[in-house]
Amino acid sequence: MHTIALIFGGRSSEHGISCVTAGGILRQIDRSRFDVVPIGVTSDGRFVEVTGDPEHWQITNGLAPHVPDSGDEIILQQSRLGQGKVELRVVRDGGRIEHLAHIDAVFPLLHGPYGEDGTIQGLFELWDVPYVGSGVLASAASMDKDFTKRILEGAGLNVARGVVVRASEPRAAVRERASSLTYPLFVKPARAGSSFGVTKVDAPEQLDAALDEAFRFDPKVLIEQGVEGREVECGVLQGENGQAPRTSLPGEVVIGEDLAFYDYESKYFGKGTVTIDIPAAIPEQYVAAVREVAARAFEALELEGLARVDVFVTGAGEVIVNEVNTMPGFTQISMFPVLWENMGISYADLISHLIDNALERGVGLR
Incomplete structure (x- = not known):
C-alpha cells in the first residue's frame, strides 16, 4: 500500500478547476492500492489540510469550489525514513505540531502558474519524492506558449504564426x-x-x-x-521501458455559431453550444497524422507521464499544434480521461497507471 498526496487548488486563475479535478480523482482512485492524503493550496499559496470527500470538490450552482483559508497548515519535510519519503505534519490550534503521514509519491493536480510550470516540481525534486507528470524544465517550457512554440518549431512541427x-x-x-x-x-x-x-x-x-x-x-x-481548421485533441501517455509515447484516438471540439471560440465558460460551465466527438470524425489519414504529431510534440518537449496535445487540422490536412498541456483537466468528463476510456483504459486504471509510472521513475536527473 502506497500513500499518495493529492495537491490541488493553487495560486493561479485555474484554482477552481484544479479542485474539481481533485474531486474526480478522490472519487475514483483505487483505495485498495493507495492511501490518499488530500492537500489544498490556498489562493495565497498556503498548504492546508482539507476534506477528502469528493462531493465537496465539485461545481455547485455554477460555482467552482475553492480551498478555504481556514484549514490547518501542513508542513512538508524530508522524512528520516530515507529517500523517497516525505513526512507531512499539521499545525493545530495553539501551534501544536502533529504527524499526519509519510507519503510515497505526489499527484500534483495544479493547473497553470505556480503548479504546472516547474515550480512545485522543483520542490518535489528537492524533497526526493516521486511525482506524477513532467519534470522541472519540461513543465516550465510547456507552460510558456512562446517557448513551447520555439521548441516545436525546432523539431519541425507546425505552429500558428x-x-x-x-x-x-x-x-x-x-x-x-x-x-x-x-x-x-x-x-x-x-x-x-x-x-x-x-x-x-x-x-x-x-x-x-x-x-x-x-x-x-x-x-x-x-x-x-487565427487558423481555419478543426479543433482536435489527442491524449499522450509516456511509453514504458523507453518505448515511444502512446497516443489516443483524437477527439474533436465542435463549437456552435453562438461561440467565438472554446473559452473557459464553455469548457466548464455549459455556455453556448459545444459538442465533443470521441473519436473525432475526421479522415483516417488525418487521425494518423494527429497521433504522430502529438507523439513528436511529447518527445520534443521531453515530457513524462501524461499530456494532452491540442491541434488544428486544416482543410488541406495540415496539422498545426495549438497547445500542449502537461497536466490536462482530469475531471471525469474532461477530454483527457474520456479519450483514454475510449481506448479501453478506465478512469480508475488511468490514475493507477500514472502513479505507478511516477513510482517507477523516481526522482533526480534522467
Whole structure:
C-alpha cells in the first residue's frame, strides 16, 4: 500500500478547476492500492489540510469550489525514513505540531502558474519524492506558449504564426508588429490555461482591449494569427521501458455559431453550444497524422507521464499544434480521461497507471 498526496487548488486563475479535478480523482482512485492524503493550496499559496470527500470538490450552482483559508497548515519535510519519503505534519490550534503521514509519491493536480510550470516540481525534486507528470524544465517550457512554440518549431512541427509582446512595450510598437498578421487574431497570455484572458480579435480597433485583458493575467502575451481548421485533441501517455509515447484516438471540439471560440465558460460551465466527438470524425489519414504529431510534440518537449496535445487540422490536412498541456483537466468528463476510456483504459486504471509510472521513475536527473 502506497500513500499518495493529492495537491490541488493553487495560486493561479485555474484554482477552481484544479479542485474539481481533485474531486474526480478522490472519487475514483483505487483505495485498495493507495492511501490518499488530500492537500489544498490556498489562493495565497498556503498548504492546508482539507476534506477528502469528493462531493465537496465539485461545481455547485455554477460555482467552482475553492480551498478555504481556514484549514490547518501542513508542513512538508524530508522524512528520516530515507529517500523517497516525505513526512507531512499539521499545525493545530495553539501551534501544536502533529504527524499526519509519510507519503510515497505526489499527484500534483495544479493547473497553470505556480503548479504546472516547474515550480512545485522543483520542490518535489528537492524533497526526493516521486511525482506524477513532467519534470522541472519540461513543465516550465510547456507552460510558456512562446517557448513551447520555439521548441516545436525546432523539431519541425507546425505552429500558428504570431508575435510575442510585453506589457512594458509601447502600445504603438505592439500594433505595428501585429500588423504583419492576418485577422482574425487570438490574443493570449503566454502562461495561463483554460482560455483565461484569451480574446478573438476580428479587427484592429479591438486589439487594445484584447491586450488589456491578456495583460491582466500575464505581462507576456502572444498575438497569433487565427487558423481555419478543426479543433482536435489527442491524449499522450509516456511509453514504458523507453518505448515511444502512446497516443489516443483524437477527439474533436465542435463549437456552435453562438461561440467565438472554446473559452473557459464553455469548457466548464455549459455556455453556448459545444459538442465533443470521441473519436473525432475526421479522415483516417488525418487521425494518423494527429497521433504522430502529438507523439513528436511529447518527445520534443521531453515530457513524462501524461499530456494532452491540442491541434488544428486544416482543410488541406495540415496539422498545426495549438497547445500542449502537461497536466490536462482530469475531471471525469474532461477530454483527457474520456479519450483514454475510449481506448479501453478506465478512469480508475488511468490514475493507477500514472502513479505507478511516477513510482517507477523516481526522482533526480534522467
